[in-house]
Amino acid sequence: QAQLVESGGGLVQPGGSLRLSCEVSGFALDYRFIGWFRQAPGKEREGVSCVSRTDVITDYADSVKDRFTISKDNAKNTVYLQMNKLKPEDTARYYCAASPRLISLCVLRPDDYDYWGQGTQVTVSS
16 A cells, blocks of 8 residues: 655745655555645645656746755655755645556646655644
């Protein structure tokens, strides 16, 4: 049974940083591409970043480019999202998810993912 567990969220001031972690079990990271998504109250879930199975290809939403960095450690079965220069509009619940699609890249469409974590809350406020 695949499982994803997020951690690392919290309250941070604008301009600050957080690193989210997504620990996976039940599958190897080189079998699935992984995405980070977020959802704020009253808004749709949006893709933030993803990393391919081979760790070669990454993608980012325009709103987080040059501020967020996705990475993974296959030995630890963990995917990270380093978030810098945080803004109040980054406030949301952040989820990691795994896709069963055996493709060489990754995509940021929620419908392409079948396993989801419970999420971790990120609040950016002074």
